[in-house]
Amino acid sequence: MFGTAPRELPQRIAFVLLPRYSMIAFTSAIEPLRAANRLSGKSLYEWHIFTVAGDGVPASNGLIIEPEGDLEAASAFGSVVICTGVDVQKVADKQIISWLRKVDRKGADIGAICTGSHVLAKAGLLDGHRCTIHWENLPAFAEDFPEIEVTSELFEIDRTRFTCAGGTAAIDMMLNVIAMQHGHELAAEVADQFMHERIRDRHDHQRMGLPARLGVRHPKLLSVIQLMEENLEEPLSRSQLAREAGLSTRQLERLFRKYLSRSPARYYLELRLNKARLLLLQTNMSVIDVALACGFVSASHFSKCYRDFFGHTPRKERGVPNTEEMLTPPKSTRGEQPTRH
Incomplete structure (x- = not known):
C-alpha cells in the first residue's frame, strides 16, 4: 500500500513521462524525495525516469529530460508514477495501457500526477478506487468515466492507487507520504526547505477561492x-x-x-x-x-x-x-x- 512503510530502503519509484507532461508537477513530486534523503542523511528514496520507447519526450513547456529506459526497463519497480499534462486523451495509447495492466498484475503501487488519472482510468485501474485530477479536466473525466469516484481533492491515496491534481499538489502528496513513512518531523523539515508554508492535506482546495x-x-x-x-x-x-x-x-x-x-x-x-x-x-x-x-x-x-x-x-x-x-x-x-x- 503506497504511503505505508516500505519493505526495503531505498524505496525505488519509476516515473514514466508521457508527451506534454507537466514539468512542474513532475519536479514537485521528485524534489521532496531528494530533500528527504538529504535531510535524513539516508537513502530513503530512489527515483528513475522512463518513457514508452526510451527516448526523450517534450514536456508541455518544450523541455526534454533524458530517460533511463523504456517501459520494459520500468517493469521491475514496485511503485510507478504516470506523468502527463495537456491533451492526455491523445497519449493514452494501447501500449501504455497494456503495460500498466501488466505491472498491476505484478502488484505494483500505481499513481498519477496532473492528468494521469485519465490514463489509469482508461486502463481500468481506478475501478473501485477514489482518485482526483486537475480541476480543468474534472468535468471531462466525470463524463468519460461516470462509474469512477473522482473528487476535487488536492490528492488521493487509496490503497495501491495514488493520484494528485498536478502543479504544486504533488509536493503536498509526497510530503504526506514522507510523513506517513518516516515521520511528520522530517516532512516538516522538507517543507521548510522549500519555503512551503504548510503541508496541505488532501481536503485543501485545488483552486483559489x-x-x-x-x-x-x-x-x-x-x-x-x-x-x-x-x-x-x-x-x-x-x-x-x-x-x-x-x-x-x-x-x-x-x-x-x-x-x-x-x-x-x-x-x-x-x-x-x-x-x-x-x-x-x-x-x-x-x-x-x-x-x-x-x-x-x-x-x-x-x-x-x-x-x-x-x-x-x-x-x-x-x-x-x-x-x-x-x-x-x-x-x-x-x-x-x-x-x-
Whole structure:
C-alpha cells in the first residue's frame, strides 16, 4: 500500500513521462524525495525516469529530460508514477495501457500526477478506487468515466492507487507520504526547505477561492457566482439567482455591472461556454451532448453562442471542417452584448 512503510530502503519509484507532461508537477513530486534523503542523511528514496520507447519526450513547456529506459526497463519497480499534462486523451495509447495492466498484475503501487488519472482510468485501474485530477479536466473525466469516484481533492491515496491534481499538489502528496513513512518531523523539515508554508492535506482546495480568483469580495455577488458554477447543466433563471441571494433582479444586475462589467446573463453564458470548450477538447462527446451538458437546449443555439464568443464553431474547435463556416464570416467576437438563452 503506497504511503505505508516500505519493505526495503531505498524505496525505488519509476516515473514514466508521457508527451506534454507537466514539468512542474513532475519536479514537485521528485524534489521532496531528494530533500528527504538529504535531510535524513539516508537513502530513503530512489527515483528513475522512463518513457514508452526510451527516448526523450517534450514536456508541455518544450523541455526534454533524458530517460533511463523504456517501459520494459520500468517493469521491475514496485511503485510507478504516470506523468502527463495537456491533451492526455491523445497519449493514452494501447501500449501504455497494456503495460500498466501488466505491472498491476505484478502488484505494483500505481499513481498519477496532473492528468494521469485519465490514463489509469482508461486502463481500468481506478475501478473501485477514489482518485482526483486537475480541476480543468474534472468535468471531462466525470463524463468519460461516470462509474469512477473522482473528487476535487488536492490528492488521493487509496490503497495501491495514488493520484494528485498536478502543479504544486504533488509536493503536498509526497510530503504526506514522507510523513506517513518516516515521520511528520522530517516532512516538516522538507517543507521548510522549500519555503512551503504548510503541508496541505488532501481536503485543501485545488483552486483559489472565488474572492482571490475574481478580485471581488462582495458576499452576495460571490454567492450568486457560486450558484452559477454549481448549476451549469440546468441554468437558474435571473430571478432564481436573485431570490437565492436575497436581492432584487435590479440589484443583481447592478452588482454584476459594477464588479464584473457584464450582465449576469452574459457572465453565466461565459461560464457555460468555457466548460463546453473543455468538454470539446478533452472528451469524445458529441456536440449535442456537450450542448446539453452545458445547459443549451439545441445544438444550433449552442453553435451560434459558441461562435459569437470564440470566433469559430464547436466543430472547428475540434478541427472538423465546416463548409458553412468557411463561407460565412463570424458576426461578432467576445462582445459585451448578452446572448438570450
